[in-house]
Amino acid sequence: MTDINPILHIKELCAERGWSYYQLAKSAGLPYSTLSTLLNGDNLPSLTTLDKICTGFGISLADFFDPGRDMRFLSEMQGECLSIFNALPDDKKQLAIAYMKGLKGD
Secondary structure, three states: OOOOOHHHHHHHHHHHHOOOHHHHHHHHOOOHHHHHHHHHOOOOOOHHHHHHHHHHHOOOHHHHHOOOHHHOOOOHHHHHHHHHHHHOOHHHHHHHHHHHHHHHOO
16 A cells, blocks of 8 residues: 545546536545645545545545555456446446346346
């Protein structure tokens, strides 16, 4: 595991997903002003705030600090699918699961 700057990592995760900070605030259940102040200031997030942000992204705190930990044993194709899935909003995740079940024949 490498050292992670939480502020930069939050910004990277938003960029990967194509999310605005407003979208993250809404998904995380945080006031936009709180998130904006955090991302534009010099303070690090509290554990509670970071946990809410991780929930908004659909990842665990462990995933936040060690992003590749769950992907070590996946094939390249499985990792790509999981990365795409994790970047989807919840309503699209449900559609993706339904689609995959349809492909499988369930």
